[in-house]
Amino acid sequence: MHIQVDRKDFLEGIQIVQRAAASSTNLPILTGIYLAAKEGQLELRATDNDIGIEYFLPVQIREEGEIVLPARYLVEIARRFKPGEIKLQVAQDTYTALLESGRSSFELLGFSPDNYPERVTLGQGKAWQVEQSLLRDMIRQTAFAASHDNMRPILTGVLMNFTGDKLELVATDSHRLAFYRTVLPRTGGEEASMVVPRRTMEELARIIQGGEEEPVTIQMTGGQVCFSTERVRLISRLIEGKFIDYRQVLPKEYKTRVRLETGEFLAAVERAAILTQDRANSLRIEVGDGLIRLFANTPEVGKVEEEIQAEVTGEDTSISFNSRYLIEALRTVEEAEIFFDITGSVSPGIIRPVGEEKDYLHLIMPVTTRAVP
Amino acid sequence: MHIQVDRKDFLEGIQIVQRAAASSTNLPILTGIYLAAKEGQLELRATDNDIGIEYFLPVQIREEGEIVLPARYLVEIARRFKPGEIKLQVAQDTYTALLESGRSSFELLGFSPDNYPERVTLGQGKAWQVEQSLLRDMIRQTAFAASHDNMRPILTGVLMNFTGDKLELVATDSHRLAFYRTVLPRTGGEEASMVVPRRTMEELARIIQGGEEEPVTIQMTGGQVCFSTERVRLISRLIEGKFIDYRQVLPKEYKTRVRLETGEFLAAVERAAILTQDRANSLRIEVGDGLIRLFANTPEVGKVEEEIQAEVTGEDTSISFNSRYLIEALRTVEEAEIFFDITGSVSPGIIRPVGEEKDYLHLIMPVTTRAVP
Known part of the structure; x- marks a missing residue:
């Protein structure tokens, strides 16, 4: 692997995916970020097995390849590099990356990409689209009310309820409840109800902070949900169980x-x-x-x-x-x-x-x- | 006691003296701020017996008096009051203060001012004057190098060395040393050497953050030092002992x-x-x-x-x-x-x-x- 990438773009990508990397774990490789250079794109991925974030950015590729690098060091190094181009070269046999910018040069020991979890591919499922700024606002107004008590896991999530042309978000810790309903003009009318972990919602709100007006695509299959824009995909497990009947409490x-x-x-x-x-x-x-x-x-x-x-x-x-x-x-x-x-x-x-x-x-x-x- | 005071001025004063109040202690009264309204002035004082801060501000006095009020609550209340006048009335028999602003009204239980430490008055001693911005700069460039290790108390302080028309500040933890020398044009040439606790220096730098161009007067008597401007006095014990001979290491x-x-x-x-x-x-x-x-x-x-x-x-x-x-x-x-x-x-x-x-x-x-x- 041998690529050249603008520091700002690279840093944005690794900072976004880093949020899904494990901070400490029995599996050290999960504290890393998976990088793959292929077909003009750099793919960045991190996962702690609860949620996963993927990010794609166009880069100059001299040689394709893949590697897993420790997230914390990679972010810290890119953050401290001067503005401009970063050259990233990987010695595929030793899993060692050479990062160069100006007259700074870092050699960073990585992990074999062969041991990193495969990319999650969701099967055919239901799908919806929501404007980024609307979804962010809905999360901000509801997720805080979810419970922190793991004794009732269902209440630690945010209910997303798609009914007809409406989307409702609901969160409650049984002492208070937040409810937000909106009309989705471009929905196909697919109905579904899912409970998304609070942390997933908060990470999602962070990721869609950018002012991009492209909508978020929401896909649900089996016990998983995927939120995606052109550049980012956030995949999370859903919380199983039946959410409280919030209509009855209103x-x-x-x-x-x-x-x-x-x-x-x-x-x-x-x-x-x-x-x-x-x-x-x-x-x-x-x-x-x-x-x-x-x-x-x-x-x-x-x-x-x-x-x-x-x-x-x-x-x-x-x-x-x-x-x-x-x-x-x-x-x-x-x-x-x-x-x-x-x-x-x-x-x-x-x-x-x-x-x-x-x-x-x-x-x-x-x-x-x-x-x- | 019955006074009327502008919220902004009052808040500034109590936030400055609060830094000297004890956060928790066997003597609950030391977590308070002493307030005395007398001769057109409000005197604010706090001390944890290591350092003491006093602040004076002109106020409208309807009735003179004094009280000690819990610092944390007083600051929190004044901070959350709207801009404008605060009315403060004290029931001297029950040590209860009534704080009013707009349509907010707080009744706050205080302590008897009779049990609060007396104001420290320094005897005749040596005195110097230093520009606020210069002193702040000197502290910023030296105090960080003082030791955190209480095994050698002398190194936890900052040496202030007045010699001839010069002032030198020195701090060291024995691995590194910071030194700053300046000429004091208006000094009377009094010579003295004292070691001021790092915390005192840091509080002083905070207090003289304001852009006021009036100089700081530094007075030393016995084991104490007093830094004062027109509105504020900071009094601190000095650290006893002999500072290292920094000239020899340079x-x-x-x-x-x-x-x-x-x-x-x-x-x-x-x-x-x-x-x-x-x-x-x-x-x-x-x-x-x-x-x-x-x-x-x-x-x-x-x-x-x-x-x-x-x-x-x-x-x-x-x-x-x-x-x-x-x-x-x-x-x-x-x-x-x-x-x-x-x-x-x-x-x-x-x-x-x-x-x-x-x-x-x-x-x-x-x-x-x-x-x-």
Whole structure:
């Protein structure tokens, strides 16, 4: 293998695939990046056997070949090289790579490509296309609500539900739930439901950070999903099991509706949260008289009261929520105004944007009994 | 106590003094900030008994008084308040403070000011004045070289040596040494030598980050030093003992002098350091033929060779240095070019700026034997 590649392009590629490389493992080869130069392209791959990322970039090839190089060193070296061309030559018999740029020259010991996992090829399956920026936004607004508790693996994933011309994303840790629905104009109408690991969704959101307007193709076969653009493919296992019936938890009506400026409400909750330090981060909310009031207290430290003028519809009410859940939900909201609906003393509060543009909501269960620390 | 103060000014003050408050301690009152409103001024103080910081700001006083409030909460609350006025009222009998801003209202439990350490007043002593930006620069170029090893407390400090019209700062961990000398035009010529704890120096550099051109007054009496500007006073104990005789270690002449672009040399050392992973971070340097060459290798990973064209005076040579010491020294250098002097195989290498503007140097002992990991 003997290629010449622009440092910036190369670095972008290896930094993207590196995210899938194992950081430490019984199989050292999985801490590496597989590189193959063939037919005018450099193929980069990494996998930790949970997810895999592939990246393709055009390069000048003098001699085709393949090698596996340690991801951490490869990224660090490319990152520190000056802008310009990098020459990469591999001694195929010793699995040693020579990386040169300007007057810097690195000899890096690699692994035999023969021992690296084969490229995953997905069989015929269902496929959809979603705009990159839309998908990124949907992930940002939902994935944070997935559970970190591996006792219920199904809740550590994000549900992707394709029904008719719609795509719904749902994540919940059973105390709060995030829901985002969108219309997919160019879908073929294939229906499917899959639960994608939270980490896969977060890596996907990172990969599609670039402003490219080409859509993401989503393919599902068996227990796997593949997200791909022209340059990148992200392959992940799916989580098996049945996701909760989220439609049943979405309340149909409200008892009290408060219309609020998102930023003002978030700032007030963040301030009050300084003094919500019990296990449930309890923040008491009172609505009435065209006002929403927040109360919190921490024994031995002090107490806080916040007041915001708001447009209130429906009954006066008093209820407690976990301040952290409110903050995490409100931080994802980009719209200037929200509706905050209270549906009952033991049923969820709902945050949704004012306006028709986006169809999403955040559901938060109230704190019914004060947790004993 | 009842005052009104602009949030921005108040926050600046409490954030500065908070740095001296204890983070956790057997004496909870030391995690607090002492506030006293008196004669049109708010006095803020914190101390962990090692260092103390005081800050003064003009405020509107409706009622004089004093209180000690928990630093962490006070800062967090002020930070999250909206821009504008904060009203602070203290119930002197219960040591409770009411903080109000807009429609936010916090009740914060404090401590009795009677139990807070008295303000330190220094007796008559020696005094000097140094420009803020100069002092900050001197600290930045020296303090990093002080030792972290508490077995030799004297080396955990920075020597401040006032001689005639000069001020010298010196720090060393016995493997490397940083030295900075400057002329103090407005000094009274008082002579003194003191060793200031590294943390004190670093806090001082932080405090004088502001662009104020008023000089810092340095006062020394007994075992204490006080750095003050109009608004802030930083008081610290000094480290007792005799500092090493740094003049004796400074080499008088060189065997080999290399004139280098600082940025190019630093980048090459940083790259090569990717593969200096033995205990001594050994980086081999060869000088000759108008070139400086860097070599490093890490078994099982690979090796690197860097080459830089340079103006070489004196003998060809080959020597090893700790790459981390080179990097830390070079990162503080702001000048475009340096002289890198090699003085012998077991005597130090010296980095100093080309040009007469600043009088400082970094001394680094060579790696003589390869450390066994």
